[in-house]
Amino acid sequence: MCGIIGYIGVEKASPILLNGLRQLEYRGYDSCGMACLDKDIEVRKGVGKINEVNNSFSFEEINGKMGIAHTRWATHGGVTQKNSHPHISNNGKIAVVHNGIIENYQEKRDELKEKNFEFISETDTEVIPNLIQYFMDKGGDFVDSCKKALTELDGNFAILAIHRDEDVIIASRKGSPLVIGIGENGFFAASDIPAFLDHTKQIVYLYDEDFVVMGKTLSFYNLKEGPVFRQTHTVDWDVEQAKKGDFEHFMLKEISEQVETVKKAIQQEKAIVENICDEIRRAKGIFFVACGSSYHACLSSSYVFSKISGIHVNVVLGSEFPNYTHFLNKDSLIIAVSQSGETADVLEAVKEAKKKGSKIISIVNVMGSSLTHHSDEFLLLNAGPEICVLSTKTYTAQLGLLTLIAYSLAENYEEGKKKLEFLWNVIYYLTSANTRNKIKELSEKLRYVDHLFTIGRGLQYPTAMEAALKIKEVSYIHAEAFAGGELKHGTLALIENGTPCIVFVAEDNEKEILSNAMEIKSRGGYIIGIGPKNNEIFDTFIKVPEANSMNPIIHLAKSVTVK
Ligand code: F6R
Numbered sequence: 001m002c003g004i005i006g007y008i009g010v011e012k013a014s015p016i017l018l019n020g021l022r023q024l025e026y027r028g029y030d031s032c033g034m035a036c037l038d039k040d041i042e043v044r045k046g047v048g049k050i051n052e053v054n055n056s057f058s059f060e061e062i063n064g065k066m067g068i069a070h071t072r073w074a075t076h077g078g079v080t081q082k083n084s085h086p087h088i089s090n091n092g093k094i095a096v097v098h099n100g101i102i103e104n105y106q107e108k109r110d111e112l113k114e115k116n117f118e119f120i121s122e123t124d125t126e127v128i129p130n131l132i133q134y135f136m137d138k139g140g141d142f143v144d145s146c147k148k149a150l151t152e153l154d155g156n157f158a159i160l161a162i163h164r165d166e167d168v169i170i171a172s173r174k175g176s177p178l179v180i181g182i183g184e185n186g187f188f189a190a191s192d193i194p195a196f197l198d199h200t201k202q203i204v205y206l207y208d209e210d211f212v213v214m215g216k217t218l219s220f221y222n223l224k225e226g227p228v229f230r231q232t233h234t235v236d237w238d239v240e241q242a243k244k245g246d247f248e249h250f251m252l253k254e255i256s257e258q259v260e261t262v263k264k265a266i267q268q269e270k271a272i273v274e275n276i277c278d279e280i281r282r283a284k285g286i287f288f289v290a291c292g293s294s295y296h297a298c299l300s301s302s303y304v305f306s307k308i309s310g311i312h313v314n315v316v317l318g319s320e321f322p323n324y325t326h327f328l329n330k331d332s333l334i335i336a337v338s339q340s341g342e343t344a345d346v347l348e349a350v351k352e353a354k355k356k357g358s359k360i361i362s363i364v365n366v367m368g369s370s371l372t373h374h375s376d377e378f379l380l381l382n383a384g385p386e387i388c389v390l391s392t393k394t395y396t397a398q399l400g401l402l403t404l405i406a407y408s409l410a411e412n413y414e415e416g417k418k419k420l421e422f423l424w425n426v427i428y429y430l431t432s433a434n435t436r437n438k439i440k441e442l443s444e445k446l447r448y449v450d451h452l453f454t455i456g457r458g459l460q461y462p463t464a465m466e467a468a469l470k471i472k473e474v475s476y477i478h479a480e481a482f483a484g485g486e487l488k489h490g491t492l493a494l495i496e497n498g499t500p501c502i503v504f505v506a507e508d509n510e511k512e513i514l515s516n517a518m519e520i521k522s523r524g525g526y527i528i529g530i531g532p533k534n535n536e537i538f539d540t541f542i543k544v545p546e547a548n549s550m551n552p553i554i555h556l557a558k559s560v561t562v563k
Contacts, residue, residue, distance in 0.1 A: 009186015205368025341369025
């Protein structure tokens, strides 16, 4: 994942781009760079985080009222100055920033080499400015040459391109996110809205293969369809939502926001939710499709669907979905769940299902994302921007909304909504400084362990899976989740003196899960209990009230991470 931003307007571009890059740094931070056009294109780039690179290269000194910038997370080619973006064409006239992966770059590179083009980086991106130059050398103008170059590329891209002799920025996307911002003093294009939220809330969401010429006006094309109309939307995100404020980091801020975000997720139009419930009832074969944390939210919700509404749902990872497509037909229903709405495996799954005539409903946080374009219907999570790479507030928002749907399916919409609304005070307590301090204390004990296990039964099992994912992602500690009953089938052998195990307890399976915890304890394990009641087995206990089918929302509403 990388972040890109472009600006063209009446103001000096470099401070705007630098500020935008800082908002996009969550997308990649191993190197960054900027190219602005004044009399000529000036490029500055380097290895390191944005502030480090800026200290050496002073981005804000670059003049010009249009420019493009990039913050990188290396995929093709190591973390070096040469590989950082922007990349420049051989004639020095074209600069390009890119997020995505060009799958046929090697083939294009070889073709261009045969035509005497030289490459200085190891990236896939460098073929783009050179391919544009190639078409211009053959007599094409900048805009048409960009179109021709992009149609030759396989894979995913969001790109911004500028040319020394043209006062336009070309912005185009296929499979990677890119949104356009319309400000009073200029136009913006960026991987994510917060990059220009300080300047405008007027947004144009782009479809796959859209191609925009940003100059004094905006012209929208689609590489397949030709000229297209794209609507302007106003985002209701608060500028402050996209800023860290007094919080140490975005993860902490977003964990704290859950008091509001679970409430917002369930503020849906009842008639729309009921309509979706009718689709679910009508369907012959329902599939939840998602990846990562969103997959865990689906797994958890499949228990809730079964328990509350008696409906069976197949839960499939986006990347595994191709193996299930032979079960699909026009009566199948896919419920795709995604924070970003841009996860490639989920999008591929949805496209495959559409080919079979299946209906697609999505639950997504980002309005205008690709998933919303590919869905017959969608519900927005309304959780606001999730800047932290880790999913936190959207995980609980997904659980909240899916639980509301389960209640609605059982003709108990209002009861479900009331119960979910009531959770706010539990979440408030669990995300308070008090609980945070307790968790900080615990993390001191755990930070140097090599392995950690998490266990739960029933609804608490997906919770254990999600907790393990978060611990791996944030703490780089190997964490593995098990259904309580499974440990004895082999893994118990790994429990040694002091091996920590987080045990998620709920009233309906207390006896069974405590018996599993005992098996670990008797092998020397260090037991951290999370649940409604303390027990002598626990070495550490974190009290979380019993909330039955809503346990998954509150069990993870706190910071179960080891720093
Ligand atoms: C984990 C995390 C990822 C995402 C996964 C799916 O903290 O953030 O596992 O959950 O990449 O992303 P979305 O929900 O955007 O489809």
